[in-house]
Amino acid sequence: MSAAALRVLALLGALLAAGAAPAAERPSVASTNVCTDQMVMTLSDAAQIKGLSPYSRDPSQSWLAAEARRFKRLSGGAEDLMMLRPDLVVSGSYDKRATREMLQQQGVKVVTFNVMPDSLDEVKQQIRKMAALLGHPDRAELEVARLDAAIARARAAVAPRSLRVLPLWRRGWVSGQGSLISLLFAEVGLINAASDLGVASGGYASLEAIVKSKPDLILVADGADYAEDEGTALLLHPALQRFYPATKRIVIPEQLTVCGGVMLADALDLLVAELTRIAR
Incomplete structure (x- = not known):
């Protein structure tokens, strides 16, 4: 039996062992953070969801904004949560502490x-x-397996090359060490060129410094050929377009890399697709 077949059998065995809680034992849940929103929508039954955060429907922040429209949008305060009385509230570590305590x-x-x-x-x-709290540990194993498979595909796509990539966002913001995008780079073998600019955890870089540092590629959130506002105008500066045309730009929407959750598998698969496009 092949190694791949053995891995599939092992995964199936884990799923059967973990199982899911009976429907009557699965808690109702409300989420107060856009990142926990997305895990809740992926890992729970729709009937369990009492409400999602105020930003759950914002497509600039949530990869699942369209799906979030199916559910009640919360105010962000404790009042509507206490009226809904969910069995469980999940929140982010930076959410209001006073609300959690109340x-x-x-x-x-x-x-x-x-x-x-x-x-x-x-x-x-x-x-x-999250999946265990929601009564669906089997779904976690599927998502973890999906993430592991995406990591393996990305490593294979990156392996032939040693690429220095600069993650460049609005107004020249550069993501440094500790960011999720940097974690993904390190996992698959890409080099974050932010360190060449003297950027540690993150910071703004000038156009001159970016061009002078000569990364192999830049990573941007949008591949549009027009600037929606001043924040994106720098990315379309003639100098940057000259040295980094579409053939030297990896495009990954920022919504895929702002939360540490199930969407990172999608981010990695998009990274593979972009590297394949650039290599043609």
């Missing part, structure tokens, strides 16, 4: 997630933690 005082179970995890192992742990 809910806990009212007997509501609140679980906080680190929406900016320090490693992809932590991402997987949080997916498993």
